[in-house]
Amino acid sequence: MESNMKENIDYSSYAVVMKDIVKQFPSVLANDKVNFFVKKGAIHALVGENGAGKSTLMNQLYGLYSPNSGEIYINGEKCKIKGPKDAIKYGIGMVHQHFMLIDNQTVYENVVLGLEPKKGVFLNRKKAKKEVKNLSEKYGLQVDIDSKIEDISVGMQQRVEILKILYRGADILIFDEPTAVLTPQETDELFEVMKLLQARGKTIIFITHKLYEVMAITEKVTVMRLGKVTGEIDTKDTNPKQLATMMVGREVLLRVEKDAPKLGKKILSVSNLWVKDNRRLNAVKGVNLEIKAGEILGIAGVAGNGQTEFVEAITGLRKAEDGKIILNGIDITNFSPLQIREQGITHIPEDRIKRGLIEEYPVYYNMILGKHEEKPFSENGFLNSRFITDYSTKLVEKYDVRPRNINMLAGNLSGGNQQKMVVARELDNTPSQPKMAVISQPTRGLDIGAIEYIHKTIISMRDKGIGILLISMELDEIFSLSDRIIVFFEGETIGEVTPDEITREEIGLMMAGSKNVFHSTERGESDETK
Amino acid sequence: MKQNKLYAFLVPVISVIIALLIASVIILSVGKNPIEAYSIMIVGAFGGSEQIADTLVKMTPLLLTGLAVGFGFRAGIFNIGAEGQMTMGALLGAVVAMNIGSVPSVIAIPICIISGMIGGALWASIAGFLKAFTGAHEVITTIMLNWIAVNLSSFMVTGPLAVGSGTPKSPEIADSAKLPVVLKVQASEMSIAIFIAVVVAIIMYVYLEKTTSGYELKGVGFNPYAAEYGGISIKKSIIMTMAISGALAGMAGIVDILGVPPNRFVGELSGGRGFDGIAIALIGRNNPIGIIFAALLIAALRTGSNAMQVQAQIPDDIVSIIQGIVIFLVASERIVYSLMQLTKRKKGSAAA
Numbered sequence: 001m002e003s004n005m006k007e008n009i010d011y012s013s014y015a016v017v018m019k020d021i022v023k024q025f026p027s028v029l030a031n032d033k034v035n036f037f038v039k040k041g042a043i044h045a046l047v048g049e050n051g052a053g054k055s056t057l058m059n060q061l062y063g064l065y066s067p068n069s070g071e072i073y074i075n076g077e078k079c080k081i082k083g084p085k086d087a088i089k090y091g092i093g094m095v096h097q098h099f100m101l102i103d104n105q106t107v108y109e110n111v112v113l114g115l116e117p118k119k120g121v122f123l124n125r126k127k128a129k130k131e132v133k134n135l136s137e138k139y140g141l142q143v144d145i146d147s148k149i150e151d152i153s154v155g156m157q158q159r160v161e162i163l164k165i166l167y168r169g170a171d172i173l174i175f176d177e178p179t180a181v182l183t184p185q186e187t188d189e190l191f192e193v194m195k196l197l198q199a200r201g202k203t204i205i206f207i208t209h210k211l212y213e214v215m216a217i218t219e220k221v222t223v224m225r226l227g228k229v230t231g232e233i234d235t236k237d238t239n240p241k242q243l244a245t246m247m248v249g250r251e252v253l254l255r256v257e258k259d260a261p262k263l264g265k266k267i268l269s270v271s272n273l274w275v276k277d278n279r280r281l282n283a284v285k286g287v288n289l290e291i292k293a294g295e296i297l298g299i300a301g302v303a304g305n306g307q308t309e310f311v312e313a314i315t316g317l318r319k320a321e322d323g324k325i326i327l328n329g330i331d332i333t334n335f336s337p338l339q340i341r342e343q344g345i346t347h348i349p350e351d352r353i354k355r356g357l358i359e360e361y362p363v364y365y366n367m368i369l370g371k372h373e374e375k376p377f378s379e380n381g382f383l384n385s386r387f388i389t390d391y392s393t394k395l396v397e398k399y400d401v402r403p404r405n406i407n408m409l410a411g412n413l414s415g416g417n418q419q420k421m422v423v424a425r426e427l428d429n430t431p432s433q434p435k436m437a438v439i440s441q442p443t444r445g446l447d448i449g450a451i452e453y454i455h456k457t458i459i460s461m462r463d464k465g466i467g468i469l470l471i472s473m474e475l476d477e478i479f480s481l482s483d484r485i486i487v488f489f490e491g492e493t494i495g496e497v498t499p500d501e502i503t504r505e506e507i508g509l510m511m512a513g514s515k516n517v518f519h520s521t522e523r524g525e526s527d528e529t530k
Numbered sequence: 531m532k533q534n535k536l537y538a539f540l541v542p543v544i545s546v547i548i549a550l551l552i553a554s555v556i557i558l559s560v561g562k563n564p565i566e567a568y569s570i571m572i573v574g575a576f577g578g579s580e581q582i583a584d585t586l587v588k589m590t591p592l593l594l595t596g597l598a599v600g601f602g603f604r605a606g607i608f609n610i611g612a613e614g615q616m617t618m619g620a621l622l623g624a625v626v627a628m629n630i631g632s633v634p635s636v637i638a639i640p641i642c643i644i645s646g647m648i649g650g651a652l653w654a655s656i657a658g659f660l661k662a663f664t665g666a667h668e669v670i671t672t673i674m675l676n677w678i679a680v681n682l683s684s685f686m687v688t689g690p691l692a693v694g695s696g697t698p699k700s701p702e703i704a705d706s707a708k709l710p711v712v713l714k715v716q717a718s719e720m721s722i723a724i725f726i727a728v729v730v731a732i733i734m735y736v737y738l739e740k741t742t743s744g745y746e747l748k749g750v751g752f753n754p755y756a757a758e759y760g761g762i763s764i765k766k767s768i769i770m771t772m773a774i775s776g777a778l779a780g781m782a783g784i785v786d787i788l789g790v791p792p793n794r795f796v797g798e799l800s801g802g803r804g805f806d807g808i809a810i811a812l813i814g815r816n817n818p819i820g821i822i823f824a825a826l827l828i829a830a831l832r833t834g835s836n837a838m839q840v841q842a843q844i845p846d847d848i849v850s851i852i853q854g855i856v857i858f859l860v861a862s863e864r865i866v867y868s869l870m871q872l873t874k875r876k877k878g879s880a881a882a
């Protein structure tokens with residue numbers, strides 16, 4: 001209906017019009033008659049689950065692929081974009097999911113690369129630096145001009161990418177999942193930059209699958225699913241629930257439903273725990289906490305405030321310098337990782353590539369890591385390959401690991417599917433039900449459909465009486481799963497709250513080290529009359 | 531999966547073919563006919579039972595040291611000390627074999643072989659413990675242990691164990707400890723050693739692919755952090771890997787004394803075969819079955835090259851060249867891989 005109306009509209013008020021775009025890859029129809037309209041000067045969200053066809057659509061706008069059929073209009077003018085060079089000519093720039101920078105060159109060299117101001121045959125360094133500096137000031141893109149790319153943070157690398165396309169004169173900026181690699185703080189900074197870019201007249205296409213980001217910064221949303229557009233709507237007229245339904249094709253619970261926890265006896269108690277980081281500095285400074293059977297304790301905090309070291313000490317991967325960790329009455333302080341597993345702690349590690357899997361092993365071998373010595377995975381010193389094969393085939397199905405090929409090397413799976421594999425292994429009850437689960441960043445890089453499934457699994461583990469320690473940088477995740485929340489700041493616990501007595505903003509302040517918030521909520525807590 | 535296996539098989543085979551082609555250019559350049567040279571070589575290595583016996587005798591220690599090094603590689607350990615472990619295995623095994631007396635062979639031989647394996651295992655374990663507990667790198671420690679082994683063995687063979695005059699040597703081992711000979715043609719005699727070595731290769735294959743312990747060792751080799759997370763003890767794995775690798779090298783040393791005349795310990799016996807193990811493990815891609823073929827290839831090249839030198843006056847250095855090219859190509863398999871991809875793509879683009 002809406003697209004019919006657009007037939008009559010003058011395209012010149014649109015920065016981008018993509019009409020009936022079809023893109024067929026050998027095995028998938030990645031774009032199936034996609035219509036995509038972006039108003040000049042807008043911040044326009046393009047959302048959809050992994051594999052929906054978002055990147056493919058944008059790659060055609062940027063000239064990396066050419067559509068099988070369909071038309072593209074830029075600023076009302078019909079055009080054929082044959083390559084990135086053409087795209088740049090039309091004022092289109094793209095920041096890809098994977099950065100394309102030269103690691104051992106400086107920031108300013110990367111920005112001017114290919115368009116260098118020259119002095120004779122040489123790079124005019126002074127002029128290049130000055131131009132990059134002006135540009136970075138104009139758009140609030142803070143970068144260390146003289147640093148090498150390999151020495152700067154991911155967030156800053158992203159700003160360099162943005163500078164690069166601005167330097168080439170882009171007016172239409174495509175950001176392909178820019179927030180996937182950013183911390184929450186860096187995400188906020190990026191949003192400031194996007195607002196400034198918009199204020200300076202740029203048009204922005206913003207790809208994401210985090211719905212609160214859509215709500216926070218965009219004016220319009222286009223939703224894609226399985227290669228098709230399933231909806232286009234003004235952001236102010238929609239809500240995350242409706243968007244999620246359009247993305248997944250069924251109703252999705254953004255906040256898992258759960259009953260009040262049925263608390264059992266104390267499972268884990270940590271007292272006065274001190275742990276050092278890799279530089280031998282104190283990272284955890286005298287933490288005390290307890291977890292009961294059947295509850296989820298969430299740990300919130302900005303990355304790098306001791307959560308990682310805390311988890312590693314509990315799971316035996318790092319030495320506890322002082323203090324005690326008691327599991328079910330047994331002192332497990334400085335037990336080996338194997339002993340701790342044997343005591344019934346399962347662990348989803350925050351860094352799946354480093355800790356969670358062996359890239360060179362196929363999926364079926366990764367599905368048993370840590371359980372490999374137990375019956376029935378292993379008998380009399382031999383691996384029980386028939387059982388392992390059946391078991392992993394089952395788990396791959398249950399947790400929707402794609403492709404459904406247990407012989408594939410784990411290193412060849414996409415990040416999201418690696419995560420599902422690790423989660424499947426750790427949350428499955430074979431061969432025995434764990435007593436406690438230490439769960440770090442369980443849904444990093446996953447779609448909302450998969451997130452929903454994993455959240456449900458975590459809740460059902462809780463309801464079976466397992467004690468759960470949940471560490472996540474996603475505040476939404478902490479909020480929707482935890483029964484209690486503890487905030488870490490500089491290696492100490494700075495406050496304990498329950499999710500319904502505090503807001504996102506307040507917990508954000510606590511994560512930044514403010515104890516006042518905590519006191520104010522304490523007051524709120526005693527104020528039970530309302 | 532199938533594709534992986536096919537690929538693992540193709541890389542060394544293609545490498546050998548390329549190496550032979552390059553070597554034939556060199557043979558041509560010295561004015562000889564490469565086809566003739568290669569046929570002399572093949573006849574020299576496999577042309578009759580005598581030649582086959584020679585090749586298989588040469589192959590035995592190569593196979594065992596190849597397995598020793600390959601086993602280490604699989605668990606992420608670079609055991610450069612097969613040379614020293616082989617020597618120490620031969621030494622300890624020989625001392626036992628000299629003194630075992632007239633017990634039946636079925637008892638004497640296993641005892642002597644196990645002694646040799648223990649000798650190699652203990653020697654390697656020094657490096658294993660150092661790595662596990664102090665982090666000392668095994669390349670450095672095993673090289674130093676090689677030198678100690680060389681000097682210790684020449685001291686033993688010129689001092690405490692020395693007999694007779696002339697070249698230093700130990701007494702001959704007891705007859706009961708000598709390996710039964712299965713093939714004797716003129717000067718060449720072949721013992722059952724090669725069969726023992728092949729069985730060991732098959733056991734190693736089963737161990738690495740089918741057992742829980744093999745799963746753990748390989749896991750540590752691929753990603754020690756994930757292995758640690760999975761409850762595998764890195765220290766235990768390092769020590770075990772070193773010990774097993776050393777035991778295999780030690781076996782290479784003792785089998786050479788039990789199975790090959792003059793059946794004596796003569797000091798620095800291994801003549802570089804410990805280092806050949808590295809080459810063979812590389813060519814066999816650390817797969818026990820691949821290592822069998824790699825050892826056969828190198829042994830055949832060496833026996834064949836003798837014939838080539840005698841009959842066609844082509845210097846046997848050509849064998850070192852061939853070996854070098856094969857190792858280079860296998861080690862830089864990416865090159866061969868991209869060549870294979872390229873031909874695939876050419877075929878593919880015709881269809882597209």
Ligand SMILES: Nc1ncnc2c1ncn2[C@@H]1O[C@H](COP(=O)(O)OP(=O)(O)O)[C@@H](O)[C@H]1O
Pocket residue numbers: 025026027028029030048049050051052053054055056057
């Ligand atoms: N170069 C390609 N060749 C073949 N298939 C592709 C290619 N790029 C993407 N695809 C497939 O097209 C579909 C859409 O992918 P993509 O556009 O990357 O999704 P999104 O960015 O929404 O996650 C997926 O099924 C993907 O596997």
Ligand SMILES: [Mg+2]
Pocket residue numbers: 051054055056097176
């Ligand atoms: Mg994408």
